[in-house]
Amino acid sequence: MNAIIVNLMTETEARKCVEEIKRGVLNIRVRLLELYEREGWRALGYGNWRDCVTVEFDQSQSYLYRQLEAAQVERNISPIGEIGIFLESHARPLTSLEPEQQREAWALAVETAPEGKVTGAHVQKIVDELTEAPRPHVTHNSGNNEWYTPPEYIEAARQVMGDIDLDPASSEIANKTVHAATFYTQEDDGLLYDWACGTCWMNPPYASHLIGLFANKLAEHVKRGDVSEACVLVNNATETAWFNALLDLASCVCFIRGRVKFIDMDGKASGAPLQGQAVLYIGPNAEAFGKAFSDFGRTLYARRDPE
Numbered sequence: 001m002n003a004i005i006v007n008l009m010t011e012t013e014a015r016k017c018v019e020e021i022k023r024g025v026l027n028i029r030v031r032l033l034e035l036y037e038r039e040g041w042r043a044l045g046y047g048n049w050r051d052c053v054t055v056e057f058d059q060s061q062s063y064l065y066r067q068l069e070a071a072q073v074e075r076n077i078s079p080i081g082e083i084g085i086f087l088e089s090h091a092r093p094l095t096s097l098e099p100e101q102q103r104e105a106w107a108l109a110v111e112t113a114p115e116g117k118v119t120g121a122h123v124q125k126i127v128d129e130l131t132e133a134p135r136p137h138v139t140h141n142s143g144n145n146e147w148y149t150p151p152e153y154i155e156a157a158r159q160v161m162g163d164i165d166l167d168p169a170s171s172e173i174a175n176k177t178v179h180a181a182t183f184y185t186q187e188d189d190g191l192l193y194d195w196a197c198g199t200c201w202m203n204p205p206y207a208s209h210l211i212g213l214f215a216n217k218l219a220e221h222v223k224r225g226d227v228s229e230a231c232v233l234v235n236n237a238t239e240t241a242w243f244n245a246l247l248d249l250a251s252c253v254c255f256i257r258g259r260v261k262f263i264d265m266d267g268k269a270s271g272a273p274l275q276g277q278a279v280l281y282i283g284p285n286a287e288a289f290g291k292a293f294s295d296f297g298r299t300l301y302a303r304r305d306p307e
Contacts, residue, residue: 007038014040018056029071036068049192069095077106089120093127105130147262148174149203149233153279156292157201157231160285166197166227169204169214190214195221200230211235215242222249222282229283233260236278250302251286254279257297 009017017040021031035041041052053064070091076099077086090109094102108130109123154177158164167180168190175183178201184190186205191213204214211234221227236255237243247253260277279296281289290299 009035009038009040009043011043013038014043018044022057029067029074032064032068033071033075047194050189066092073102077103079103085118087120090118090123092120093124097127097130101130147203147206148177150261150263151177153233153260153296154178154201156296157279159292160281160289161199161201161229161231161283163199164201165199166195167201167203168193168195168218169202174203191217194226196226198228200227202230203233206235212240212242215246218282219245219249227282229285230281231289232280232282233277234280235275237275246280246282249282250280251283252281252289252293252299252301254281254289254293254299255297 014035017031017035021028021035035052036049041049044052044056046052046055057064066088070086070088073091073094074086077094090106094105097105105123105126109118109126112126113119113122148171154164164178164180165182167175167178167183170178170180170183170190171185180201182197184193195217200218202214202218204211215232215234218227218230218232222230232246234243234246238247256277256279259275279293281293283289286301290301293299
């Protein structure tokens with residue numbers, strides 16, 4: 001499969017988009033989403049999205065971030081058909097769910113709304129009821145993104161790449177094991193920064209609306225030459241576009257035997273997750289990766305076309 005290609009904005013397009021957001025000429029969410037995903041902030045000379053928002057707009061950053069999240073949710077639920085008036089307060093409870101659950105929750109909220117009026121509180125009630133119910137499908141994750149990688153996988157990655165320059169989805173606790181020169185926490189939001197880093201370790205958030213964003217961002221930075229080597233620990237979700245975007249770039253993959261017992265915030269090994277994991281290696285040292293990770297599971301090398 002081909003990796004997802006982002007049609008980056010030109011400077012002219014980006015400036016027009018910013019001015020339309022300021023004037024409210026078009027739906028602010030649509031234009032915000034376009035400016036963010038097509039990296040219009042980069043075309044305007046900003047190092048990251050946050051700097052663009054701070055300089056260009058009078059509205060508070062938190063307001064624009066909420067509208068951006070609402071735009072992403074609105075897009076996720078749009079396949080169900082006409083969604084009617086969709087407020088940011090409606091979207092807020094849905095951000096904790098996977099896209100298919102967002103569609104289910106919104107449909108239920110509309111169907112069961114008292115007197116036909118959907119409120120943020122009612123959407124939150126539906127979300128709470130859905131998240132308390134059993135989730136038998138292996139692709140459903142809890143949405144809890146604070147799970148840390150066992151140290152043996154980090155040490156194996158370090159054997160291959162040497163020092164780790166960047167961990168874009170980390171925390172103060174996790175970096176005590178990873179020892180990345182630069183790391184971004186949930187509060188920082190690593191998606192807002194350039195990853196011109198060299199070597200990268202990534203165990204992204206497993207909520208599906210986030211993992212695709214992190215995977216696609218890494219793929220773009222690899223193609224630009226910003227990232228020279230990367231090890232990525234993810235669910236072996238071979239049916240997804242984001243997994244295949246990474247697989248297209250990988251020179252070796254380790255399909256882990258069994259399931260990784262991630263570390264919780266108290267430093268204890270968790271119960272095994274519902275789905276198996278894989279570590280994808282992107283870089284020139286595939287044989288070193290295969291050797292370092294062979295104890296964890298089956299390692300497969302990318303087939304190379306004859307030159």
